Amino acid sequence: MVPxxxxxxxxxxxxxxxxxxxxETIQRAAERLIAFEAxxxxxxxxxxxxxxxxxxxxxxxxxxxxxxxxxxxPVKAIPASELIHFSSRYLACGAKxxxxxxxxxxxxxxxxxxxxxxxxxxxxxxxAFTLQSGSDVGxxxxxxxxxxxxxxESVVMTRAFTSILxxxxxxxxxATGGRYQDQIATAPALIAAGLKANEDSIRTLATLxxxxxxxxxxxxxxxxxxxxxxxxxxxxxEMALLCSASYHSLEFxxxxxxxxxxxxxxxxxxxxxxxxxxxxxxxxxxxxGARAFPVTTREMARVIGKEISVENYWVTDSALQxxxxxxxxxxxxxxxxxxxxxxxxxxxxxxxxxxLERTVFLNS
Ligand code: F1P
Numbered sequence: 538m539v540p541x542x543x544x545x546x547x548x549x550x551x552x553x554x555x556x557x558x559x560x561e562t563i564q565r566a567a568e569r570l571i572a573f574e575a576x577x578x579x580x581x582x583x584x585x586x587x588x589x590x591x592x593x594x595x596x597x598x599x600x601x602x603x604x605x606x607x608x609x610x611p612v613k614a615i616p617a618s619e620l621i622h623f624s625s626r627y628l629a630c631g632a633k634x635x636x637x638x639x640x641x642x643x644x645x646x647x648x649x650x651x652x653x654x655x656x657x658x659x660x661x662x663x664x665a666f667t668l669q670s671g672s673d674v675g676x677x678x679x680x681x682x683x684x685x686x687x688x689x690e691s692v693v694m695t696r697a698f699t700s701i702l703x704x705x706x707x708x709x710x711x712a713t714g715g716r717y718q719d720q721i722a723t724a725p726a727l728i729a730a731g732l733k734a735n736e737d738s739i740r741t742l743a744t745l746x747x748x749x750x751x752x753x754x755x756x757x758x759x760x761x762x763x764x765x766x767x768x769x770x771x772x773x774x775e776m777a778l779l780c781s782a783s784y785h786s787l788e789f790x791x792x793x794x795x796x797x798x799x800x801x802x803x804x805x806x807x808x809x810x811x812x813x814x815x816x817x818x819x820x821x822x823x824x825x826g827a828r829a830f831p832v833t834t835r836e837m838a839r840v841i842g843k844e845i846s847v848e849n850y851w852v853t854d855s856a857l858q859x860x861x862x863x864x865x866x867x868x869x870x871x872x873x874x875x876x877x878x879x880x881x882x883x884x885x886x887x888x889x890x891x892x893l894e895r896t897v898f899l900n901s
Contacts, residue, residue, distance in 0.1 A: 598764030643672020769872025799826030
């Protein structure tokens with residue numbers, strides 16, 4: 538149920554609705570995989586590139602990391618705006634490219650221009666990921682995969698991020714033998730459990746922005762989680778109009794931590810490989826007086842809290858059942874809820890954030 542007295546009812550409905558839309562995306566995976574088969578085998582491409590703008594670019598980063606793991610070779614995420622003019626700085630002359638172009642609206646001019654450029658200069662094969670077929674981006678691609686199940690009314694992308702990212706995982710998995718199909722299928726239940734366990738505590742934290750006990754959010758993540766940290770920071774910026782930043786977890790120690798004080802919150806998505814360093818990082822954060830919120834399991838919180846006390850963490854125990862590179866889709870709700878409840882605390886309507894509806898299309 539969406540409460541009566543909140544701002545941004547569509548956004549909240551969409552955040553909570555990601556459990557069922559992600560479930561539907563999983564159910565429809567087989568039909569999308571059939572369409573994707575025309576682009577196989579993947580070893581015919583020298584480069585697989587994911588692209589997009591804003592949230593869709595962050596999705597591309599999460600997707601590229603997971604594809605790299607599943608394909609056993611590097612897969613790139615490149616911002617659409619970079620591909621328009623600088624593609625030769627990212628891609629070798631003569632490269633054979635498969636381009637996955639992500640755009641929720643399918644109307645983002647940079648994504649359309651990027652596809653046109655890479656097709657013209659590399660004769661690339663391209664697939665659009667949009668919410669509705671027949672979009673501007675879709676018509677310039679060889680195939681458009683549409684995701685009407687996660688249609689969004691809000692200007693800010695939430696459940697579409699989760700669904701399209703899950704679909705991106707499933708395509709690579711389908712192309713590489715379907716090893717993870719059953720694990721990916723647990724995503725909706727894991728998201729539901731996370732929403733239930735953590736929404737109240739996230740809301741309580743966000744409320745502290747109301748009287749400026751909290752003024753800044755930092756999101757940290759490495760490897761699989763960097764795209765998620767970027768996306769979470771973007772949600773707070775877009776929805777609550779509050780500047781927030783994201784860094785690779787250990788990069789944060791080298792400069793950005795200087796701006797941290799007791800009015801800062803650090804949300805950390807710890808990668809398993811970096812767990813041995815998290816005690817040091819959290820100790821440094823605690824020394825500034827800032828609040829730190831690792832999004833982790835009880836077990837890991839015990840490990841990283843061995844020497845310092847980690848009182849605050851958001852529990853995600855059951856997410857351990859699936860490999861780390863799939864967890865960004867499971868944890869995306871964290872940034873959605875922080876952005877949403879912070880917007881409410883500072884009296885901003887997250888359905889229609891200032892300045893975003895005025896996005897002007899670039900000329901072709
Ligand atoms: C791209 C995008 C969104 C962002 C904002 C502005 O949209 O950058 O990710 O949340 O609304 O546009 P799209 O290409 O995914 O439709």
